[in-house]
Amino acid sequence: MCPKVSTIKPELEADLVIIGGGGSGLAAALTAKEKGIKNIIVLEKRGGLGGNTAQATGLFACESPAQARQRIIADKDVLFKRAMDWARWSRINPRIFRAFLNKSGDTIRWLEQMGLEFTVIAFFPNQEPRVEHVPKGRGAQLTKVLAEKCRESGVQLLLRGSGKKILFGKDGGVSGVLAVQGDELEIKTSNVIIATGGFAGNKKLxxxxxxxxxxxxxxxxxPLMGDGLLMAQEAGAAIEDFVTLLKEGPRVDLHTWPLMAIERDPITVWVNNRGERFADEAIGMHPFEAGNTILRQPDKVMYSLLDTSIVQNFSVKLPALDKALQAEAAGDRLKISKSWDDIAKWINTDPAVLKTTIEGYNACCDRGYDEIFAKERRYLQPLRRPPYYAIRCQTHILDTIGGIRINERMEVLNSQDKPIRGLYAAGVATSGWEAETYCSDLSGSAFGYAINSGRIAGENAAAFILETK
Ligand SMILES: Cc1cc2nc3c(=O)[nH]c(=O)nc-3n(C[C@H](O)[C@H](O)[C@H](O)COP(=O)(O)OP(=O)(O)OC[C@H]3O[C@@H](n4cnc5c(N)ncnc54)[C@H](O)[C@@H]3O)c2cc1C
Incomplete structure (x- = not known):
């Protein structure tokens, strides 16, 4: 973890050091600056800012000005209870979650004041109320604006500057950060916010x-490595053992990802590699739950089956679909064939089993009743028109969730649940804000939590700095 000690270490000094220049780190830096902290350094390991936040679509918020303008009622108490019920009051720390919800509407106001414009959408079909705030230019634009504001206000952004170790003084509080930016450097500071994102690139973790x-x-x-989690652990922070995965790609952006839109549509038929159905395909409208069912299948893979009628109906809505299907057929993720036997061969399953599955499903459609999985009648459409299509689907990690134990002030806690003086954490490097399965009703939570927890960490760190100066 700690780099070899070189003879000359350039020294810097700051009131506050933020490790990680993604969504949570930039929000924290700007907030602390606004609260009057003069000397702030952001260390960003990569050559550019924004982290995974720059790839995101929309962020969760309730009771925001954008919702008010669109007359959307997104009551924070209702959403709080929904989230807690979804989590069965486990894994989510209600105080952390409440702090996030309470801040979220104001965060949209804050961002709008910087010139960002939001559309509030339902990310998933039937999602009510609409809570996902999609900035014009998405996460890329939002992080760009935050970075610009940081620069304008004098936050020092050290690109290719990697935090390595948090240093502590004799009094037990933070005394500095050891980093590498080409050379090793030591930054003297009494306050650090860890905002290093997840650890999807670290197989060991x-x-x-x-x-x-x-x-x-x-x-x-x-492929972030979980540096913050490791640094916090080394500093004595408690690491929650209930880390979960933010899995599965969302199925929204029909035009950017037409294949993803069609493969999870309720009208498709899903089989595992034994050629058997295993779920009500309407679960595809909730990709995080769909991810759970896929992970329970042999080899954690499923095949979404379609026929030409379905594809043609989709092509009307999605002109990009044909091109996407042809492009995919050239690879190994999609098979198009006039024969189910041929498709069974491609799946590497018994053709007789697949035949029984398709005939059984078609009979369900004719009867208008799915006696196994009770799929809604309106989604029951037989697969009878060749050529047929099979798309191989697996789960993906968008980001990891969980790790550093914090309280609602984003102070990092040790194993006795006591705050480690001067140490804060924000964003997905922390735990206590998400259930085992991502709650679709609160879509945009990861992005939303990153920005809001960053702001909360920035505020509390600033208050502590001003108090102790
Ligand atoms: C393709 C994609 C789409 C997504 N879409 C959505 C969405 O629409 N809605 C949603 O809610 N969530 C979405 N997510 C998830 C969400 O965007 C992220 O989980 C969240 O924004 C993470 O924010 P963060 O600030 O915690 O981390 P990041 O934004 O990932 O920032 C962490 C930063 O820390 C830096 N860093 C790491 N280690 C060090 C170190 N040692 N020293 C210095 N810097 C370091 C990294 O380089 C990175 O820049 C998506 C994720 C992906 C990948």
Whole structure:
């Protein structure tokens, strides 16, 4: 963890050091600056800012000005209870979650004042109320604006500056950060916010903390290594043992990802590699739950089956679909064939089993009743028109969730639940804000939590700095 000690270490000094220049780190830096903290350094390991936040679509908020303008009632008490019920009052720390909800509406106001414009959408079909705030230009624009504001206000952004170790003084409080930016450097400071994001790139940590993990998981975001989690652990922070995964790609952006839109549509038929159905396909409208069912299948894989009628109906809504299907057919994720036997061969399953599945499903459609999984009648459409399509689907990690134990002020806690003086953490490096399965009703929570927890950490760190100066 700690780099070899070199003879000359350039020294810097700051009131506050933020490790990580993604969504939570930039929000924390700007907030602390606004609260009157003069000398702030953001260390960002990569050559650019924004982290995974720059890849996100929309952020959760309730009781925001954007919702008010659109007359959307997104009551924070109702959403709080929904989130807690979803989590069965486990895994989510209600005080942390409440702090996030309480701040979220004001965060949209804060961002709008910087010139960002939001559309409030339902990310998933039937989602009520609409809570996902999509900034014009998405996460990329939002993080760009935050970075610009940080620069304008004099926050020092040290790119390719990697935090390595948090240092402590004799009094037990934070005394500095050891970092590498080409050379090693030591930054003297009494206050650090860890905002290093997740650890989707670190197989060792994934295996240790995520019971669902297996080597076939695709990673859709940056391969971040969980540096903050390790640094916090080394500093004596408690690490929650209930780390979970933010899994599965969302199925919203029909035009950018037409294949993803069609493969999870309720009208498709899903089989595992034994050629058997295993779920009500309407679960595809909730990709995080769908991820759970896929992970329970042999080899953690499923195949979404379609026929030409379904594809043609979709093509009307999605002109990009045909091109996407043809492009995919050239690879190994999609098979198009006039024969189910041929598709069974491609899946590597028994053709007789697949035949029984398709005939059984078609009979369900004719009867208008799915006696196994009770799929809604309106989604029951037989697969009878060749050529047929099979798309291989697996789960992906968008980001990891959980790790550093904090309280609602984003102070890092030790194993006795006591705050470590001067140490804060924000964003997905922390735990206590998400259930085992991501709650679709609160879509945009990861992005929303990153920005809001960053702001909360920035405020509390600033208050502590001003108090102790
Ligand atoms: C493709 C994709 C789409 C997504 N879409 C959505 C969405 O629509 N809605 C939603 O809610 N969530 C979404 N997410 C998840 C969400 O965007 C992230 O979980 C969240 O924004 C993470 O914010 P963060 O600030 O904690 O971390 P990040 O934004 O990832 O920032 C962490 C930063 O820390 C830096 N860092 C790491 N280690 C060090 C170190 N040692 N020293 C210095 N810097 C370091 C990293 O380089 C990175 O820049 C998506 C994720 C992906 C990948």
């Amino acid at each position: 994934l295996k240790k903390y995520c019971p669902l993990y297996y080597d076939g998981f695709g990673v859709r975001g940056l």
